[in-house]
Amino acid sequence: MIIVMIRTIILYFLVVLTMRIMGKRQIGQLQPFELVIAIMISELASLPMQDTRIPLIHGIIPIITLLVLEIILSVLQLKSEKARSILCGKPTILINNGKIDYYALKNQRINMNDLLEELRLKSFFNINDIEFAILETSGQLSIIPKTPLNPTTKKDLNIQSSQEVLPVTLILDGKINYESLNLINKDYNWLVNELKKQSIDSPKDAFIAILDSNQKFYCQKYIRIKEEQS
CATH class of the missing domain: 3.30.240.20 (bsu07140 like domains)
Structure with missing residues (x-):
């Protein structure tokens, strides 16, 4: 029993240290390769905890290997735009100039109910109020509303303004x-x-x-x- 507790403590602090080195992103903000590594690390840590017949080093070495791999991939995608495109993908415009891009939805395997739900979660209830909706590489949905209807109340103050475009x-x-x-x-x-x-x-x-x-x-x-x- 004591051996199991010691192994668990060691693996716990190792996983915490590994995730700390990987960065401060939330689960929903992880890029695909980061999420895969995080899942694999949790699986590798659980095996030596459950089965004391597995040497502790057989859990530690793969975890450290994955950590090194994650650091290498992070540096690579930081330095190379092509590598970043391969590893993380590119943002997809789902609503462009106020029009829903059917083919973009189809390519991302998103149906209209899912899109409308995401818009409601962002406090947008009318598609007519949206100029751009962008599906980011992390899976988050970014929205640029039509300028006269944004929270600055330019329309209410009768302020003339031009429509914002994508940066x-x-x-x-x-x-x-x-x-x-x-x-x-x-x-x-x-x-x-x-x-x-x-x-x-x-x-x-x-x-x-x-x-x-x-x-x-x-x-x-x-x-x-x-x-x-x-």
Whole structure:
């Protein structure tokens, strides 16, 4: 009995340490490869607890191996957009410009009842109020409402406003997304000029550059916040 308790305590703290190293995401925010690793770790930890005939090391080594694999995959998808697309997939637009994309629903195997339920959980009860609904890679649904009907009550105050659009990522980790540039009908020279306005000489020096939902250009250099404050 004491041996079982000791093995359980060791495996418990090992799993807690492993999940702590993996990060602070909630279960619903895990990417597919992270969720698979989390499930496998829980299964590997439970086997040596239940069966004392299994050497404890046979549970510890696979857990550490999965932890190393998760770290490698996380770094890989952080550095490479192509790897991120393979491992995590891409967001899917389910409602585009106020219109439901039937084929996007079909590809994601989501029926209308599921979509309407998710909208209600986000406190949207009318499809006419929604401009964009985006299924994120984590499975969460992001919603951009039609501007006159959003919580800022611009319609109530009779404030003239233009419809917001989807933000477009132009640079990530110093790498230019030419597909996004073509999407907004801009070229490399325009991007470089916008960066220079923000005192960034080269796209490689930009950590991120985005054309936001209000068509405003936002960018940030590679810099540590603590260094900037000091």
